Amino acid sequence: MDCYIVDFHAAELGVGAEVALEDSVMRKGLPAKAGSKILEGFIAPFDATVVTRLLDSKYNIAGRIGMNEFGLPSLISAGTNDIYDAVKAVSAGVVSYALCNDVFGVYRRRAAEEGICYLHPTYGTVSRYGLVPMACSMDQIGVACKNPDDCFGLLSVIAGNDPKDGTMYPEKSYVYSKTGKELRIGVPAAVLNQADEGTKESIRRFAAGFTSTDMELKYFDVYKQVLYILTCAEASSNLTRYDGIKFGYRASNYKNLNELYTRTRTEALGVEAKLAAIMGFMVLSQENYIPYYEKAMKIRRLIKESLRFGEYDIIVLPTKISDDSYENLSLFALAPLAGLPSLSFSFKGCGIQLVADAKNENALLTAWEGVKNEI
Amino acid sequence: MQNVKRYEMLNKLELAEDEYVRVSACADKLTESFKLLEGIDTSGAEPLITVLDIQNVLREDVCVKTIPREELLAPAPDSTGGFFRVPKTLE
Numbered sequence: 001m002d003c004y005i006v007d008f009h010a011a012e013l014g015v016g017a018e019v020a021l022e023d024s025v026m027r028k029g030l031p032a033k034a035g036s037k038i039l040e041g042f043i044a045p046f047d048a049t050v051v052t053r054l055l056d057s058k059y060n061i062a063g064r065i066g067m068n069e070f071g072l073p074s075l076i077s078a079g080t081n082d083i084y085d086a087v088k089a090v091s092a093g094v095v096s097y098a099l100c101n102d103v104f105g106v107y108r109r110r111a112a113e114e115g116i117c118y119l120h121p122t123y124g125t126v127s128r129y130g131l132v133p134m135a136c137s138m139d140q141i142g143v144a145c146k147n148p149d150d151c152f153g154l155l156s157v158i159a160g161n162d163p164k165d166g167t168m169y170p171e172k173s174y175v176y177s178k179t180g181k182e183l184r185i186g187v188p189a190a191v192l193n194q195a196d197e198g199t200k201e202s203i204r205r206f207a208a209g210f211t212s213t214d215m216e217l218k219y220f221d222v223y224k225q226v227l228y229i230l231t232c233a234e235a236s237s238n239l240t241r242y243d244g245i246k247f248g249y250r251a252s253n254y255k256n257l258n259e260l261y262t263r264t265r266t267e268a269l270g271v272e273a274k275l276a277a278i279m280g281f282m283v284l285s286q287e288n289y290i291p292y293y294e295k296a297m298k299i300r301r302l303i304k305e306s307l308r309f310g311e312y313d314i315i316v317l318p319t320k321i322s323d324d325s326y327e328n329l330s331l332f333a334l335a336p337l338a339g340l341p342s343l344s345f346s347f348k349g350c351g352i353q354l355v356a357d358a359k360n361e362n363a364l365l366t367a368w369e370g371v372k373n374e375i
Numbered sequence: 376m377q378n379v380k381r382y383e384m385l386n387k388l389e390l391a392e393d394e395y396v397r398v399s400a401c402a403d404k405l406t407e408s409f410k411l412l413e414g415i416d417t418s419g420a421e422p423l424i425t426v427l428d429i430q431n432v433l434r435e436d437v438c439v440k441t442i443p444r445e446e447l448l449a450p451a452p453d454s455t456g457g458f459f460r461v462p463k464t465l466e
Contacts, residue, residue, distance in 0.1 A: 041450060041452070042450045043449070043450055045442050045446050045447065045449070045450070046442060075401055075405075076397050076398070076401050123426050123427070124426075124427050124429075137424070137425055137426070163434050166432045167425065167427060167432075168427075168432075169427070169429065170429070219415065221411060222411050222412055222415060224408070225408055225409050225411060225412055226412075228405065229409065236386070239386075243387075244452060245451070245452070245459050245461055246450075246451055246459060247450035247451055247452075248450070248452070249452070250452035250453070254462065255462075256462050256463075256464075257461055257462050257464050258387075260461070260462055261387040262387045262388065262389055263389075265386070265387050265388055266387075266388050266389045266390070269388070271394055271397060271398065274383075274386075274388055274390065274394065274398060275398050275401055275402065277382075277386045277388065278379060278382045278383055278386060278388070278398060278402065279382075279402060279405060281382040281385050281386055282378070282382050282402070282406075285382070291412070291413070292409055292412070294422055295412050295415070295417060296412065297422030297423055297424065298417035298420040298421070298422050298423070299412065299415055299417060299420075300422075300423040301420050301421060301422065301423035302415070302417065302420050304423060304426065326404075326405075326408075337426075338426055339426030339427065358426075
């Protein structure tokens with residue numbers, strides 16, 4: 001059954017509805033607005049590959065569901081305007097699953113807070129074909145649902161190489177299962193110390209169930225800067241396609257082409273998208289490219305190469321260290337910056353997230369299996 | 376942040392006064408935080424363009440049916456004769 005959810009309205013979903021799609025995942029014949037007025041009137045002309053795979057496996061698509069504009073963080077409103085309807089819908093039992101794109105951690109944090117879970121897969125294992133792009137080098141469709149076992153089940157349906165996406169690993173499919181290996185948990189004390197006492201205790205108790213080791217997340221102090229610089233640069237480029245010509249909203253009052261562009265974008269882009277567009281053009285400008293954009297790309301490499309997954313299998317992190325949404329970006333930057341899988345859920349009443357090496361989702365599943373009777 | 380107006384113009388945007396105040400304040404905060412990058416030694420590091428360790432993904436050069444022209448033009452705010460329609464650009 002297909003039905004059309006403008007936002008999160010439980011009453012609009014019928015029996016048998018199973019998978020909700022964030023407003024950026026295309027379902028042929030349905031609007032795909034990515035939470036933005038600028039895509040008003042746009043009807044998806046094809047199915048995203050993840051949708052095709054779900055339909056082939058007999059899942060029902062419940063409809064689309066509200067999100068932050070293009071998935072951008074609400075920095076100007078300090079997170080108070082975050083829209084995470086996918087998490088609310090799953091938490092309320094309206095749908096079993098929701099597919100979302102979570103670069104900035106909105107879903108990873110809120111899922112843990114709402115007592116459900118969010119699985120952000122390895123970059124390049126799930127097709128981005130049919131996903132409205134925001135930051136292409138980090139965009140990745142993930143799964144929200146009530147428990148990680150089901151998350152991995154759905155991930156096994158949607159993951160695997162797609163010739164329509166040129167940024168994918170070659171494996172045609174993935175099998176997610178518990179490993180027999182004893183896990184080593186890396187605990188970054190300097191990060192943990194920034195969390196509240198309850199979260200610290202939850203993470204200590206989580207780590208106590210495994211062999212744990214202290215570790216350092218080098219460059220953590222600039223994670224949020226690197227993430228925001230690179231994502232606003234990529235987002236500003238992606239946002240240039242919204243010009244009122246090819247699809248979506250067009251201003252009604254203009255005298256020439258320049259006014260058409262300007263009035264369309266001014267009237268239909270939200271303030272967070274305008275901020276990202278302006279910051280993106282700033283970091284990509286001639287005078288700022290080297291000190292900001294290129295430097296951030298170099299630090300991204302240093303971050304990736306500083307990880308020592310031979311010494312630990314999983315890094316455990318809090319899902320909140322501050323009430324400031326910009327400060328919290330640091331907690332969620334590692335997975336998108338290094339292309340790693342991440343699983344967040346509530347443990348002993350506090351949000352935690354686990355990050356594993358690329359294509360090692362099985363370590364996340366194994367960790368979950370080790371603690372799921374104690375949560 | 377200096378030059379907000381310039382990047383606004385390049386983006387084909389005209390911020391309302393209240394938006395300008397909010398965007399400028401947030402841009403100032405972000406730009407100030409970016410200064411922390413100056414202290415990171417990146418000498419010898421190459422920019423990381425993609426996290427994937429695969430290169431040159433090619434596929435067979437096979438003709439396939441794409442989305443019909445009329446379907447691609449359907450979401451356009453204005454089209455005519457199989458083309459996107461824009462305001463007159465030359466006098």
